[in-house]
Amino acid sequence: MLHLRILLPTKLTEGVVQILEEDPCVSGLAMVRAAAIRPAGDLVLADAPREAMNDIVARLRDMGVHREGTIEIQRVDTWLSSDGFNAEMKAPGSSADAVVWAEVAQRSYEESELNWTYLSFMALATTIAAIAIVLDSQVLVIGAMVLGPEFGAIAALGVALVRRRYSLLGHALRTLSLGFLAAIAATTIAALLGRVLGWITLADVVGPHPATDFIYHPDKWSFIVAVIAGAAGVLSMTSTKAGGLAGVFISVTTVPAAGNIALGIAFGAGHVVWPSTLQLLLNVLGMALAGWLTLALQQFVWSRVSVRRARAMSRPKRIL
Incomplete structure (x- = not known):
């Protein structure tokens, strides 16, 4: 209600x-x-x-x-x-399935706003991801994924396309690109400081990382997982079942890839930067595409429900 x-x-x-x-x-x-x-x-x-x-x-x-x-x-x-x-x-329909478009649009604008809080969370999450790679710690990788606030801006891309709110599209693209650039820049500075202090070495960056090497090894599964996670995230955002968002945050490799990019830049390791960049782009593209398709399907379904609404209400269900 x-x-x-x-x-x-x-x-x-x-x-x-x-x-x-x-x-x-x-x-x-x-x-x-x-x-x-x-x-x-x-x-x-x-x-x-x-x-x-x-x-x-x-x-x-x-x-x-x-x-x-x-x-x-x-x-x-x-x-x-x-x-x-x-x-x-x-x-007609179920309240859990119903999409209130005014609510979705408002939330998209709020969660894709470029502000200091968003940039701070992005920088902190990416820095934690870089530390996770250096320590080869999956626990820290998961922490960085959960802390990253980028999904709101990614979901806003789909909302903007489906609802034809092109100002929101530019708003979300700006927040997403500047957010990752600022986070990578801040983490690169932190990595350079760690390099000067001797806390991080080249071996820590390019050496074997059995627990976290998926971050810089993009493949078809990276894209598939991103698509599934993007669809689940949008469903959680548009319905009353919000619990699924936590699973989305720990399924996609956006923030960890950004952290590895920063480490590669700090140590001049191009062979680390480019695979991580591809991983980042694959995940963002997969989530954005899935979000758009999911929202388009929801709009199609609910437009049909709206057309039949008057007839359904003229035949009220019998209450026993």
């Missing part, structure tokens, strides 16, 4: 309330006159299942509510309501 909180000018209130009243999937509806100060107007509150939210938001956007007021969508974790249960039964 999702909760709608709408602040809007009084001139739009009647139309909005009518839209919500006519929708049998809206289980709760309230309106408070003159409750809003900015914009000056009214407050409308409503509850509806996730499966119905896209159609409701689309109709509100057609009225221009998002331009003259505010539409907020909030998740309701626990609710007790017979009307709410009936609304869930009337709405």
Whole structure:
């Protein structure tokens, strides 16, 4: 169940309330006159299942509510309501499968924003990955994978293409490229410092690493795993099942490859840099492609559900 909180000018209130009243999937509806100060107007509150939210938001956007007021969508974790249960039964599809596109787009913009926090996490994760390679430690590699924040920007590429938000596409590409460049630069400086202090030697970089050599040995499996992980990550992001993201973070070799690139640059080992660069590109490409295809499939499926929604609601399921 999702909760709608709408602040809007009084001139739009009647139309909005009518839209919500006519929708049998809206289980709760309230309106408070003159409750809003900015914009000056009214407050409308409503509850509806996730499966119905896209159609409701689309109709509100057609009225221009998002331009003259505010539409907020909030998740309701626990609710007790017979009307709410009936609304869930009337709405076609499953709430776990439903994609609320406004929510996905908002999250994509937030997680692909280039800021100091994003750059810091990228630099820290890549530095840990470099240390993991020097020590040949799989535990540290996994830690670096989990710490890296790059998946949000990669998923945003698919959202931008499917929803035709090309400003988001440029936003995500910029964040992704500058994030990896900054992280590699910071880790290269750290590696050079370790080289000067004698903490890291050339043998540590080019010597045998039986536990971590997959980082700089790209192959078909690198791409296949990235595709599977990208699809799983997007499904976790668009549904209520968010637990799958942890598995994505420890499946792809983006941040570890960036750490190995930095080590190769610091020690002038080109034969380390190029395979690691290919590994990085394969993983990013695989996840981006899988994310786009997964989102495109979800949009196709839910567009068909939306077309049949009116007929499905005219034949409500019998509640026993």
